[in-house]
Amino acid sequence: GAVVSQHPSRVICKSGTSVKIECRSLDFQATTMFWYRQFPKQSLMLMATSNEGSKATYEQGVEKDKFLINHASLTLSTLTVTSAHPEDSSFYICSARARPAGYTFGSGTRLTVV
Amino acid sequence: EDKVVQSPLSLVVHEGDTVTLNCSYEVTNFRSLLWYKQEKKAPTFLFMLTSSGIEKKSGRLSSILDKKELFSILNITATQTGDSAIYLCAGIYSGTYKYIFGTGTRLKVLA
Numbered sequence: 001g002a003v004v005s006q007h008p009s010r011v012i013c014k015s016g017t018s019v020k021i022e023c024r025s026l027d028f029q030a031t032t033m034f035w036y037r038q039f040p041k042q043s044l045m046l047m048a049t050s051n052e053g054s055k056a057t058y059e060q061g062v063e064k065d066k067f068l069i070n071h072a073s074l075t076l077s078t079l080t081v082t083s084a085h086p087e088d089s090s091f092y093i094c095s096a097r098a099r100p101a102g103y104t105f106g107s108g109t110r111l112t113v114v
Numbered sequence: 115e116d117k118v119v120q121s122p123l124s125l126v127v128h129e130g131d132t133v134t135l136n137c138s139y140e141v142t143n144f145r146s147l148l149w150y151k152q153e154k155k156a157p158t159f160l161f162m163l164t165s166s167g168i169e170k171k172s173g174r175l176s177s178i179l180d181k182k183e184l185f186s187i188l189n190i191t192a193t194q195t196g197d198s199a200i201y202l203c204a205g206i207y208s209g210t211y212k213y214i215f216g217t218g219t220r221l222k223v224l225a
Contacts, residue, residue: 043202043215053166093156097211105156
């Protein structure tokens with residue numbers, strides 16, 4: 001079945017540093033990937049839609065300069081949290097549309113900014 | 115404003131009970147509705163519902179969509195402690211395939 005590999009699964013970084021999260025589609029081509037964040041005990045909130053070869057589309061209220069998304073190939077999308085602060089600590093997860101399996105999620109990245 | 119609302123927000127039952135989880139949606143250009151189970155990490159896919167009135171089943175789980183009344187239910191029969199999780203439903207937009215997630219239902223099954 002369609003698999004999305006997400007790395008790292010857990011990262012702790014210092015305030016002010018940048019963190020890159022990668023999502024790779026392993027056995028299919030993902031022209032579109034979605035990036036979500038999830039705070040404890042809350043649902044997933046869509047941050048942005050990543051399209052291969054073009055600029056990402058950000059949801060209202062999401063800072064595009066803070067959350068940089070790059071989708072340079074059909075199998076790789078990256079989310080970079082720039083100048084991270086403790087309030088950016090969250091669970092970040094990507095998702096891709098994969099025929100015929102439907103939609104598949106990466107395993108998620110738990111970011112802790114100290 | 116588009117939204118997906120789930121109820122109840124949380125539920126505690128005993129093993130063997132049957133539960134029904136509700137999901138109502140208001141999604142412009144609605145395409146499909148999905149159900150996911152989320153334990154500690156990434157949600158795992160349960161069902162995708164596109165047509166109204168057709169029940170989908172997988173073991174003890176079943177789900178159905180009503181596109182006229184804009185809701186879906188997820189049934190779990192003979193619950194087990196391993197069913198304890200957050201159950202999420204999400205509406206998918208036609209064209210963009212973006213999801214909008216519901217608030218989730220936190221289910222706890224006691225032994």
